[in-house]
Structures are given as structure tokens and as C-alpha cells.
Amino acid sequence: MKISSRHIGKILIDDIYSVSGNLLLKKGTILTQKHVESLQKHNYSFDHTLLIEQPTHHSNDYFEHVKTIYQNSVNAFRTVFLKLEKEKLPPIEEINQLLAPLVDRFFEDPVFISYIQQVKNHDNSTYTHSLNVGLYASLIGKILGLDREKIKLLGQMGLFHDVGKLLIDKNILHKPGRLTESEWNEIQKHTTFGYELLRINKSIDPLILQGALLHHERLDGSGYPTRLKHEKIPYFVQILSVADMYDALSSERSYRPKQNLFVTTKILIQEASYNRLNPAIVYPFVRCILSNHIQDMVILNNGQLAEIIFVHADEPHLPIIRIDDHYIDLRKRKDIEIVDFAH
């Protein structure tokens, strides 16, 4: 049987190979337009029993379901933030209830995070950013094998880390273009303001306070507000900093558009190599994020198209890629770089 566009969305139940024996698609692949076109190019015919319908959780309905959960959380979180701004009393319980359904999903569904990547808002608002950072911090906790309670705590640290921005002049916070030195000093105060605001709630976990105060500290002492170094920065706050930087880079800013996944992960790896972020946190996170894109088509800096084949644990930003029938390990070809997805 010839492959055609009516097979898009079906799942492959076995590996398929070209006539010359090269692996074309791995078992478990959900066929996309790109896959169908590439199989047509290879003149591929196959047994239709190789394809099955998607289980419901991969369907469009499921995608819409994740989108609804996320949007509801963003809306609920906006209400909580506005209340906090008015009453200045952090509603910890409400926040916990808000985050729990999302974090539970990480345990039940390994592909949940790749859906979040697609549905998340990239706007510049503090509550959207905080929710995203809560999700990424929880995800990192899960990747690092922490237990459910700690993962929830990381989520809360994310949700509250930038709460001090509520007390910063909105004109400075949303100023388009570069900031002056005094404006920048003002913005930096969100760390201490957040700490002071959260401290009013006596039952708050001390790590949530430290998260708000220290999430812009860097391991080499180049951060703010106190230029703490290395082990003086709690491990959970180091996780929070990675999640914060990742979401900040992948969101739009007034002075630049949002950056693609290959740029953001490369910057995180650079930050780890400059000893600003902890490599033991950055590498597993980048590996997880990029592994969600195995079999995706990408554009290289030489203009060629390639497919991501394998993401290494030690250098996840330099995966093995395939161009036609050639496999290239980017660890050995520093002249070749992935610039973006091929859309």
C-alpha cells in the first residue's frame, strides 16, 4: 500500500526501513505531513497493519484538554495575584490547589510537558511567567528524581519567585527598550520586595522565601541582590534559576522576539559552562527538552534540512542528526549548528 495524507495522525507499530536498509521511522512515531512526504519520496509501500489509530490521549481532544487546564490555571493564577496585590497576604493554600492538578499530570503522562510547550503563553506578564517557571521547576525536580512533595514545593517556588514585581513601578517593568541604570536597580529590588511580601505569611516554607530572594544569584557570584556563591545558594533555588532563565529566554521581550528552543538551550549550556548555572541541573533538563523533538526536522546553519536522531546525555545540545542517509554527530562537527525547526 502507498503512503498518503490519509495516514497522517496514525501511529507506527514497528520500525520501517528503506530498501537499502536505513531506518526511516521508528516504532511509535505519529505520522505527520513531513513523514508522509518523506516516505513518498522514498517510494515506500507498506503493510497497512503497521498503522494504528492514536490512543485518545494523543488526539486533538487531549491537546485541547491540556490547553484548557493550562488556560484555567493562568486565569486562576491571575485572580490570586491580583488579590495578593490588594491584600498583601500570600494565599498559599489557594496556590497549592491551583498547581496540584498540573504537577500530578507530570506523573501520569510523560508527554504532558511537550503539550505544555505548545500551549503555553509567551506573553511577558508576571503571572504567566510565574506559572511557566513553576511548571519547569517541577519538571526539573521530576527529571532529577525528587519525590512528589519536593516537586510540589519547586512548583510553589516558581509561582512565587517574581511576586515582588507587583511592587515595582509598572512603567519601568513594562518599559519598551533598554533600561537606564537606575531603572535596572529598581527592577532588581523585586527580589527583596518579594521576600518581604511573602514573609508576612508565617506558615510559608523558607525555601519559597529563599526562591524569591535568591533566584537571580549565580554560582560565580555575578548575580543579585547579595552576590552569593556556589553552595551558599540552596540547591532548590539553583533549580529555580534554570527554570526562570529558560522561560525568560523563550518568551517575548519588548527589545527582542522570543527565541527558539535551540537558542535557549544553547544559552543555558553556556551559562553552565561559565559556572553561572549548575551543569548537573542544566544538562538533564536540556536533554529532556530536546529529546521531545527526536524525529523532528530542523534547519542547519548551512541551509540544509536534517532530522534529530539521538540526544546525548553528556552534550545534549549537540545531538546526532540525519541528512538523507548520512548520520552526523554534532559533537564532532562544531561547524554545523541547528538554527531552528523546519516549519
Ligand SMILES: [Fe+2]
Ligand atoms: Fe525575577
